Amino acid sequence: MAEKELKLLNYGVQTALTSLSRLTYDYSVWTSTYDYSVWTSTYDFMHDLNEEYIDENMVPDTFNSLKVDGIFYLNENFEPILTKGLHHLSDVELTFSFYDFKKYPLNSKMLPTPISGEGAPHKEGFINTQYGPALFSAFQIRDSNKFGGNRGFLIFIQLVEEPFLDLLNQSTLTKISIDNDIVGKNLSGLPLWNEKVKIEDVKPYRHILFQDMNGLPVTVLKIKHSKGDLPPLINEHSLIFISILSLFIYLFYHLITHTIIKPVKKLALSIKLIDGELGFKLLDDKFSVKELMIVSNNVNQLINTVQQQNDLLRKQATTDQLTSLINRHGLLAVLEIHKDLCIRQGITFAVVMCDIDHFKQYNDHFGHLEGDQALVDVAQVLKLQCKRANDYCARYGGEEFTLLFSDMSENDLQEKLLRIGDAMKTLNIAHPKSQTAPHMTFSCGATIIKATDVVDHSLPISDIFKCADQALYEAKSTGRNNFVIKEFVTLASDEQR
Ligand SMILES: Nc1nc2c(ncn2[C@@H]2O[C@H](COP(=O)(O)OP(=O)(O)OP(=O)(O)O)[C@@H](O)[C@H]2O)c(=O)[nH]1
Numbered sequence: 001m002a003e004k005e006l007k008l009l010n011y012g013v014q015t016a017l018t019s020l021s022r023l024t025y026d027y028s029v030w031t032s033t034y035d036y037s038v039w040t041s042t043y044d045f046m047h048d049l050n051e052e053y054i055d056e057n058m059v060p061d062t063f064n065s066l067k068v069d070g071i072f073y074l075n076e077n078f079e080p081i082l083t084k085g086l087h088h089l090s091d092v093e094l095t096f097s098f099y100d101f102k103k104y105p106l107n108s109k110m111l112p113t114p115i116s117g118e119g120a121p122h123k124e125g126f127i128n129t130q131y132g133p134a135l136f137s138a139f140q141i142r143d144s145n146k147f148g149g150n151r152g153f154l155i156f157i158q159l160v161e162e163p164f165l166d167l168l169n170q171s172t173l174t175k176i177s178i179d180n181d182i183v184g185k186n187l188s189g190l191p192l193w194n195e196k197v198k199i200e201d202v203k204p205y206r207h208i209l210f211q212d213m214n215g216l217p218v219t220v221l222k223i224k225h226s227k228g229d230l231p232p233l234i235n236e237h238s239l240i241f242i243s244i245l246s247l248f249i250y251l252f253y254h255l256i257t258h259t260i261i262k263p264v265k266k267l268a269l270s271i272k273l274i275d276g277e278l279g280f281k282l283l284d285d286k287f288s289v290k291e292l293m294i295v296s297n298n299v300n301q302l303i304n305t306v307q308q309q310n311d312l313l314r315k316q317a318t319t320d321q322l323t324s325l326i327n328r329h330g331l332l333a334v335l336e337i338h339k340d341l342c343i344r345q346g347i348t349f350a351v352v353m354c355d356i357d358h359f360k361q362y363n364d365h366f367g368h369l370e371g372d373q374a375l376v377d378v379a380q381v382l383k384l385q386c387k388r389a390n391d392y393c394a395r396y397g398g399e400e401f402t403l404l405f406s407d408m409s410e411n412d413l414q415e416k417l418l419r420i421g422d423a424m425k426t427l428n429i430a431h432p433k434s435q436t437a438p439h440m441t442f443s444c445g446a447t448i449i450k451a452t453d454v455v456d457h458s459l460p461i462s463d464i465f466k467c468a469d470q471a472l473y474e475a476k477s478t479g480r481n482n483f484v485i486k487e488f489v490t491l492a493s494d495e496q497r
Pocket of ligand 1: 322356363370398399
């Protein structure tokens with residue numbers, strides 16, 4: 001819309017000048033074509049400056065109908081021979097000074113270049129007068145209509161006032177005012193009215209400079225574009241400010257999200273996912289924010305401490321404090337593993353229950369502390385017999401120990417138990433109160449569990465203990481310091497039999 005308005009505005013100025021020029025032209029035409037006597041009068045007037053011509057033509061009617069505020073006649077030497085000023089709206093006499101138009105050669109630029117051939121050269125533009133800026137239109141007067149010698153020049157002046165502005169305002173959707181207070185103002189860079197329309201950003205206000213024929217500023221036109229006008233609350237500056245602020249907020253939000261919110265969320269999620277059951281996983285400590293790195297490192301230290309304490313607790317829960325062997329709880333876990341290996345891979349394993357003979361008497365005789373030491377020594381002997389990675393020695397409880405040997409035949413087991421008996425003999429813990437031997441002995445009950453013993457993928461651990469226990473009972477009841485290996489029997493197979 002701004003582009004259209006500017007084009008219309010330029011058109012309006014053109015129209016005003018053309019209209020003034022046409023007045024000049026028509027005046028000449030009128031004098032020469034329609035009223036020969038008038039033309040003659042003018043021609044005569046240019047020669048003799050007769051008063052009648054002035055009385056006939058320099059009257060308010062002429063100014064009013066032509067809408068001009070000044071009429072000037074100059075001879076061929078550019079010298080003013082008649083000047084008449086009358087405000088065409090108020091009929092107030094205006095005392096235009098010829099001085100305004102006498103600055104030859106400067107003001108001669110107002111006048112068209114006289115020609116000798118056919119034609120009616122004319123010139124129009126803007127000029128400063130003592131009443132303010134004005135439009136002017138100058139026309140060459142010739143001997144006859146468009147022919148003959150140069151008899152001088154006729155100039156019409158129209159002050160730049162409401163009618164001119166009305167004309168411009170009618171042509172466009174703009175509100176136009178004039179700023180005549182241009183003295184001392186920097187007007188450089190202002191577009192000229194007759195320049196090619198340059199469409200920049202839509203601005204509510206625009207200034208256009210009018211210059212005279214010497215390039216001196218005459219007036220500045222202030223154009224308010226009605227369509228380009230913005231609501232006062234959101235003017236151009238506010239819009240720029242809001243845009244920059246929005247951009248800043250957007251960038252700030254992204255910066256905060258990227259550097260703080262996302263890393264904090266990531267850290268919070270990582271902390272939430274710490275799961276002792278599955279093992280503690282250390283947090284990533286690569287954060288751009290130093291504080292988050294510190295939090296992550298501190299949490300990692302905590303994880304390490306918890307992990308160590310967990311390991312310790314797990315170890316304590318499965319270890320016998322006195323002998324450092326695995327306890328019954330640890331034994332059950334190990335048994336579960338061997339049971340699964342037997343069920344899935346058919347790997348045989350042997351379970352041996354060892355019970356120290358007459359340990360009550362030993363305690364009674366030597367005291368509990370000595371009894372404890374004997375238990376520690378026996379545990380050492382038994383542990384030394386568990387040579388392979390999958391062999392275990394556990395303290396089942398009291399003076400009772402359980403041995404677990406993986407992938408062991410009955411012959412090998414017999415040999416192993418004999419060796420254990422020998423080792424006890426070698427250990428030679430004096431037991432004067434034993435009715436079996438002078439040194440500490442023990443009795444063992446064992447059973448071997450094979451793949452064939454698995455019924456319906458089932459192998460109850462209670463059955464294993466029951467079998468070994470029965471074998472131990474037999475070993476005890478048949479003299480002690482010996483062992484019995486009993487065939488494994490499950491309750492399920494019992495029922496089948
Ligand atoms: N010093 C000590 N004695 C224990 C410990 N645990 C169990 N005992 C003792 O071991 C003895 C076990 O006695 P019994 O169950 O009668 O068995 P036993 O005297 O070995 O007799 P048989 O097994 O029939 O040969 C009890 O006196 C318990 O107090 C222990 O940790 N330290």
